[in-house]
Amino acid sequence: MYSKMILGIAAMIAAGSAQAGDAEAGKKLFEQRCRACHMIQADDGTPIQKGGKTGPNLYEVIGRTAGSEEGYRYKDSVVEAGQKGLVWDEASFTAYVQDPSAFLKEYLGDGGARSGMTFKLRKGAEDVYAYLASVGE
Template sequence: MRSIVFSAVVAAVVFVVHPSQAQDAAAGEKVFVKCKVCHVAEEDKNKVGPSLHGVIGRTAGTHPDFKYSEAMVAAGKSGVKWDEPTLTKYLHDPKAMVKGTKMTFPGLKTDEDVANVIAYLKQFSN
């Protein structure tokens, strides 16, 4: 009985300290409209910004045929890979994470928008 109570308390504490963010790809598609001026996710096509098709797992600054800023290339060389935690940080404040990036977008303000955009991008990644 004690182990059940202990497990329940630990689960509750973990949930409160690290609440999981529900992800909704359909909601993310609506938020991604802000990104579509410069990026495409549905197909592998560069625009003003690099294609985001297959971005999950990609090393920063490495999409073929796109001229990245020196800062983004350096971020990739330092080991930055686009996974969920890294994208979360970047999408909140791109210029803070990669100082010198060419991306002018100021970032998404809510955790929910960020989580939903990542869910949307996951659909177009391996």
């Protein structure tokens, strides 16, 4: 079931890639839903979005290997996904944030895979992606 869901989400994203997300809407959604656990802080320490430290810093997360933010302790499944080649692009990011553990179970082929992120961003993932892609170098 999860594999069909993940493949369906990826297909919708690929089909709608011409309809890129709205970075402004993503910023608002980040402020409402994401910053309770995540911050965005530039490498030089400049805060872009103040927020929690429960989750990793999302500065330049787009294009980053999963589970590789220095100084953050990830669940083993996220690190393993990164070791197997998971890099955060639009398809993987938007599928992951909609159901993190289901995504990892499918990606790793491991029914016991877990993410530390229990929140599911059911709507607006493409907007948050556009926002995060717009933040950084």
